[in-house]
Amino acid sequence: MAWNEPGGGGNKPKDPWGGGEQGPPDLDEALKKLQEKLGGIFGGRGGSGGKSGGGRGIPASLFVVAALVAVVVWALMGLYQVDEQERAVVLRFGKYYDTLQPGLQWNPPLIDEVIKVNTTKVRAATFREIMLTRDENIVEVRMSVQYVILDPTSFVLKVRDPENSLQHAAQSALRHVVGDTTMDAALTEGRAQIGVDVQTRLQRYLDMYETGIRVVKVNIDESKPPTQVQAAFDDVIKAREDEERLKNEAQAYANGIVPEARGRAQRVIEEASAYREQVVAEAEGEAERFMALLTEYAKAPEVTRERLYLDALQRVFRNTSKVMVDVEGGNNVMYLPLDKMTEASGPAVPRVGGRLDSNTIRELTNAVREQLRQDDASANNRRGGR
Incomplete structure (x- = not known):
């Protein structure tokens, strides 16, 4: 409803709060009434004519503002931050209430006691x-x-x-x-x-x-x-170190000598095994050669015997250049310088592999026998003439 709505009894504006001739409410009057009520609550004296020591009393609005500020400050005091590495133990009136995790937290101050504990610090x-x-x-x-x-x-x-x-x-x-x-x-x-x-x-x-x-x-x-026995203990430590050092030296010597001994033993075993194989192989070869020779001997005994004799002489005279011949019935030993005889024969003497062949040896043998018979006959003639 507008204040200046026409009609209804004249040109006077209508009061929206009722009462045709009453004006708008006075704010000072309203504050005075509120002050009187608060004064009655807090034991003060109301009324516009109230005096206190020659001055006016504290306005009630200041108490309201102070109370609101106190409430806001009290609420802000309850805000706090719990870090990531912390946990907050909350005590309400001295009794355990809760354990809070990291983050922004609020607890009523002067009522709750918050104790932060770092749980990650070593x-x-x-x-x-x-x-x-x-x-x-x-x-x-x-x-x-x-x-x-x-x-x-x-x-x-x-x-x-x-x-x-x-x-x-x-x-x-x-x-x-x-x-x-x-x-x-x-x-x-x-x-x-x-x-x-x-x-x-x-x-x-x-x-x-x-x-x-x-x-x-x-x-x-x-x-x-303890300090009182430190010197004696140092002597014990030194003796223990010497013992350990000697053990290490002995172990190093053993590590060097044992493998060498085992190597020598293995070498001897290998040599013995090789010698055994050689002897066995030679024995088997000799046995096979003897069996083959026996077969040939059964076929031609005289020829085989002569061949064996010549082979034996060849083996005997192979590495010597001198031959000593004992004459039967005489006291003298004939010395045959075969090396000189071979040199005198010149290049006409055939050799096989740097050695005399069997025919040459046979001829030399026959010549030796003939010479021995002639010498023996000469000796007998000299003895008969005497």
């Missing part, structure tokens, strides 16, 4: 202990433990001081493992195994305590005897 703790080994020797061990927080809720709520519990558990595990190890193993090659055993035992302790910690790695950084 933390480290170092321990140094002096303890007794199984063989009643004292060793000093320095150990480092690397760990992460696996369960933030248990880490925050189940144990009062989880890192202190980790220290006590690590010391206990280290003493238990080293106490079951000899000194030599703890100081030398057994250190890696000690680290593995300590890690297993330490993780079992932490799981039993519900600390929420997972052990990543246990390193035995150093293990040594």
Whole structure:
């Protein structure tokens, strides 16, 4: 309905809130009424004529604005960011409420307590202990433990001081493992195994305590005897090194001499095998030759016998140039210089392969026999004339 709509009793504009002659509402009056109501609520004095110490009271609108600002600030204080590597444990009025994942989160401030825990950071703790080994020797061990927080809720709520519990558990595990190890193993090659055993035992302790910690790695950084016996221990180490060096030298000598001996033995075996094969082959050849000769001898005994005799002489005279002949019935030994006789015969003497052939040997033999008979006859004539 328009304010200046014509009709209805004159030229006066109509009031849209009712009342023909009432004007628009006064905003100051409305604020005064609201102030009086709020003043009554907060114990203040209302009315336009109210005085306080000669001045006016605080306007109620300021309380409203202050309350709204306080609510906004309180709401903004509840906003926070949980990083990717973190988890947030929320306590509401001191009691566990929730564990929040990474992202933008909101919790009512002054009501909820938020504890952020980094679950990916690898933390480290170092321990140094002096303890007794199984063989009643004292060793000093320095150990480092690397760990992460696996369960933030248990880490925050189940144990009062989880890192202190980790220290006590690590010391206990280290003493238990080293106490079951000899000194030599703890100081030398057994250190890696000690680290593995300590890690297993330490993780079992932490799981039993519900600390929420997972052990990543246990390193035995150093293990040594106490300072008071360091000199004696150095002498022992030096003696052990000398022993190891001598063993290595002996092993190197054995590695060199044993293969050589085996090679020589194998060579002797091969030579013996070759000699056996040679002897067997020669024996078989001689047997076959004898059987063939026997067959020929059965056919012509005289010819075969003569041939055998000549072959024997050829073998005997093959490598000699001198022949000694014993004359039957005489005391003198005749010396036949066959080398000179061969040279004197000149190129007319036939040779076969650089040696005298059988015909030449036969002729020489007959000549020798004839010469021997003549010499024997001459000797007999001289003896008869006397």
